[in-house]
Amino acid sequence: MAEYDYDFFVIGGGSGGVxxxxxxxxxxxxxxxxxEYRYGGTCVIRGCVPKKLFVYASHFSEAFEDxxxxxxxxxxxxxDWPTLxxxxxxxxxxxxxxxxxxxxxxxxxxxxxxxxxxxxxxxxILDSNxxxxxxxxxxxxxxxxxxxxxxxxxxxxITSNEAFDLPRLPKAILIAGGGYIAVEFxxxxxxxxxxxxxxYRGAEILKNFDMDMRRPxxxxxEAKGIRILCEDVIDRIVRSADDRLxxxxxxxxxxxxxxxxxxxxxxxxxxxxGLEKAGVQLDEAxxxxxxxxxxxxxxxxYAVGDITDRVQLTPVAIHEAMCVVETAFRDNPTxxxxxxxxxxxxxxxxxxxxxxxxxxxANRFERLxxxxxxxxxxxxxxxxxxxxxxxxxxxxxxxxxxxxxxILGPDAGEMAQILAITLKAGCSKDDFDRTMAVHPTAAEELxxxxxPSYRIENGKRVD
Ligand code: NDP
Numbered sequence: 058m059a060e061y062d063y064d065f066f067v068i069g070g071g072s073g074g075v076x077x078x079x080x081x082x083x084x085x086x087x088x089x090x091x092x093e094y095r096y097g098g099t100c101v102i103r104g105c106v107p108k109k110l111f112v113y114a115s116h117f118s119e120a121f122e123d124x125x126x127x128x129x130x131x132x133x134x135x136x137d138w139p140t141l142x143x144x145x146x147x148x149x150x151x152x153x154x155x156x157x158x159x160x161x162x163x164x165x166x167x168x169x170x171x172x173x174x175x176x177x178x179x180x181x182i183l184d185s186n187x188x189x190x191x192x193x194x195x196x197x198x199x200x201x202x203x204x205x206x207x208x209x210x211x212x213x214x215i216t217s218n219e220a221f222d223l224p225r226l227p228k229a230i231l232i233a234g235g236g237y238i239a240v241e242f243x244x245x246x247x248x249x250x251x252x253x254x255x256x257y258r259g260a261e262i263l264k265n266f267d268m269d270m271r272r273p274x275x276x277x278x279e280a281k282g283i284r285i286l287c288e289d290v291i292d293r294i295v296r297s298a299d300d301r302l303x304x305x306x307x308x309x310x311x312x313x314x315x316x317x318x319x320x321x322x323x324x325x326x327x328x329x330x331g332l333e334k335a336g337v338q339l340d341e342a343x344x345x346x347x348x349x350x351x352x353x354x355x356x357x358x359y360a361v362g363d364i365t366d367r368v369q370l371t372p373v374a375i376h377e378a379m380c381v382v383e384t385a386f387r388d389n390p391t392x393x394x395x396x397x398x399x400x401x402x403x404x405x406x407x408x409x410x411x412x413x414x415x416x417x418x419a420n421r422f423e424r425l426x427x428x429x430x431x432x433x434x435x436x437x438x439x440x441x442x443x444x445x446x447x448x449x450x451x452x453x454x455x456x457x458x459x460x461x462x463x464i465l466g467p468d469a470g471e472m473a474q475i476l477a478i479t480l481k482a483g484c485s486k487d488d489f490d491r492t493m494a495v496h497p498t499a500a501e502e503l504x505x506x507x508x509p510s511y512r513i514e515n516g517k518r519v520d
Contacts, residue, residue: 063089065385066180066191068172068330071098073362073374074197075156080382082163089189090165091172091182096156099199099363100371102149107221108241110145112403115248119405123440136249138226145221174331177355181331193357193385196337196345197378198330200323200363210294213302214317217242227251227315231304233291234320235262237402240274242320244405247283254284254312256291263402267414267463269429269449274404274465277444281405286310291317325364342366349392350384351377359385368395399477401470406444409473412461412480415451415513424454425513426486428506434466434499448502450486454512457485462503472500 067078070092082088095102114136121131160167170184179190202216215223217238230246232239235257247253255262255278262285263271279285289308294317297303304312325344332339338346338354344366351359359381362374376393383391399411418425428450437444446466453460462476479488494501511520 061190061192063087063191065193067195069197070096071199072100072371073378076375077195077378077381078165079159079163082165088165091168091170093171095153097153101152103218103221107145111245114141115245118248126439126441174335177335196360197362198326198364200325203322203324213294214319216319229314230316231312231314232318238320240404243283256286256289258290270408270463270465325366350390351381397480399473406466407469409464409469411473411477418451419513419516422453426452426454426509427511429510430502430506446499452486
């Protein structure tokens, strides 16, 4: 292996790339890693982490309202966007520093530069225009927001990248998309006092989630004052004389806003990486094709995370990276398990989910039992807020296994993480029933729904 400069070279300093580089370096491998923007990648720099900080910020407006029922008088509140941005930036810089320290402490060599493949063992470091060689290579260059080049006026729109650093908080925003990012940012901006409209091409937001999460969340968002336009898309964006944006939709609507944000999916960063020179195969969507061990069509080159466009979630990229290190350096071929991945949508109320939705399960299994509870969370008895919590378990009647768990309500994401363990362990509804409740909590409903709310047989609901 001595003929190469490195045992392992990683392109991309996001969650997946950094984890693989750090683990391999800690094993004594000679590791190099290159990142063209900032270490930490999408998740830390302009994704999950700043998003969650914004979510916390946006919660306060309702918390101030809710306080009154508990006897508090909250003085006139005022939100200052530059303060949030400044404090968020400080935290992100701290985390970026930790990522780099972790890498250098493990012994990895850090390049702050774009890197591209020259062939399957050589990498060009663009800033210094040098070429280094490596025995094994990992591509973890992530993805970027889809900007819809064909949309008239798309250059006037922002994406989540810019939303984290807007110089001014808009008075009114239009957000396009019905997925994670669109729904989360609609709630964030609304909570910060922005007049918010969501426009989505489908009939109901959050395709692929359980309908008992989708519809009630839609209703709850509208009840707060978020305008949701379904079955419509942006047709044209024009800068108006008053320096705002005039947006026309295919459905004939005209909206005037300060910002239009596109949150319509992300695309893998595979362009100009030299992948074709190394013989790395892409699929029709431009994502790197990998086998179950994250190996590309080029045997010494691996890929993990968003650039493979399979499951675009940070913990998945990290897990895949750990599998690559096992496979490549510990002689222990390890394949990531993508089954039963729990996720959360940090909307208000929040969604936490793991396993199959009722609709998908009904197509797959002959008989289901559905356990469903809808109630006003205890906190809102005094706050006066009308929002409901919904909890739902989808159970395969044949073996009593819980195959789906869905929660809409405060802390749903936290609950989904724990529920994921029970589903992964193959727990049955009887295991849930035998479990003593924690009282008084919302989560106790999960173990006290003794009778099915209804049954599904051969795809049809029977009460
Ligand atoms: P999603 O895939 O979640 O949603 C994309 C949305 O855009 C869908 O509603 C889709 O519609 C719509 N869409 C796609 N193309 C067009 C188009 N040409 N015109 C109009 N609408 C369109 O992607 P996001 O961008 O929201 O997020 C990217 C990924 O990041 C997510 O898939 C998720 O994995 C990850 N993420 C996870 C978060 C979390 O875990 N909390 C938070 C944020 C992001 P349709 O439904 O009809 O296909």
